[in-house]
Amino acid sequence: MGEKVLMKGTEAIGEAAIRANCQCFFGYPITPQTELAAYLAKQMPKLNRVFVQAESEVAAINMIYGAAGTGARVMTSSSSPGISLMSEGISYIAGAELPCLIINIVRGGPGLGSIQPAQSDYFQATKGGGHGDYNMPVYAPSSIQEMVDLIQDAFDVADLYRTPCMMMGDGMLGQMMEPVEFVLRTPRAVPEKDWAATGLHGRAKHNVINSLYLDPQDMENHNIHLQEKFRRIRENEARYELFECDRDNDLMIVAYGTTARICKNVIRDAERDGIRLGLVRPITLWPFPTEAFEQTIDRTHFGYLTVEMSAGQMVEDVRLAVNGRQPVAFYGRMGGMVPHPKDILERVKQMIYQGVK
């Protein structure tokens, strides 16, 4: 406590999960997140907690369903193709209202893709990778420290709303080492898990964990209940950071995760050229922090530039939040390429000096 240690992102997530009292981990190896499973494989048994390397991602997410159903605090972890395999299970978990934390250390896609960092799973994470009307809170830290800090919060939000939560990093945050401090965070008050399937314990009726409602009216009622919950999450759990936004700026950059930290350097470099930039950094991708745009909409001269390691996914939510009041432009790299600060600054200059949208 209180001492900084140098740790790899994936291993830091593992340590943070242990400290957040994660009881069970089920997963399957895939680059670039395997070190997370390896870390927990060593540490969990020492603490008498559960680590299982499942036979596949499909099995792992269903183990999560089962263990979460008993009320245990559970986590799984994978990278893009593995998350695709888990998506059916995630939909079931959302339908059955089971709390769990899913880590996605995103790599380039589509298909088996590359193993380098990417942000091209934004749609999958925020618009529902699985079927049905569901959403789940998605956290997108931009440093290993923030990753560690958000783990406890994500577990708490999962318990508070009985929902799966996802933490989305990328190959870079997963593989790099930087100093991190494990600060004890005060857990949020979460309700007793009186819904867990742990036996009758003297009650008259047993608890049922289920996502199947054959009567369409029952199914609609369940959906109404879920939507009410998603509305509460949207109202209460959106998070963002505004960087250099307490001033009038030439242009506002919108970026999250690894890209956001690169853009902070771009903002510093732009100052030298006499260009004032601000950064809107969503920390939750769902719920999307639309409030951040209300706060900055009148303080940007040329609008917003969204920067992503994708072909342009979050930019759609930025356009919805801005709703035509300012221009919204995009710059991105794909397939595992990391944007260079110089190229982002070049794009900024195009917008400002040549009016390229």
Place this chain on the structure above:
Amino acid sequence: MTGQEIVFAGFGGQGILSMGKFLAFAGMEAGLNVSWLPSYGPEMRGGTANCSVILTENTIGSPVVTTPTTLVVMNRPSLDKFEPALVENGLLILDSDLVNRSPVRQDIEPVGIPAQSIAERLGNKKVANMVLLGALIKMTQVVPVETLLHAIQRHGKQQFYELNESAIVHGCDFSF
């Protein structure tokens, strides 16, 4: 001091990743912002290894080093790959026992060190990486040698500490 963006490159097994790690630990102890990023991509499967290390007083954006201020190479393919990327007047430290060509560029500062021979004289070829690391901190002054040794004492294997220490000291001495 000014910030350093360093690429270490060579074959797997030469201790490329660990020399980067020890420097990052030392940077952290010296109160700098640090990052360490290994190559984990297709290159790793081919037997070559490299890592990017940044030590700076500024906040670190991208941990990817595209234009290193200092480059340490322990084989010929790494020199071929990274020499063009080095900044103008950048420092190139190479193991002259292993790299059989001179750098092409005239606008950089090359330093050849027979690290294998020095390490062999010390009793173990495996510490050639530490000889080069010693030279690096002497030439860049990025962290004091005491800080590096302290970091190695804390984070390295105890049974190798004395050997590592003498390799680093020899690396420091060689370059001046």
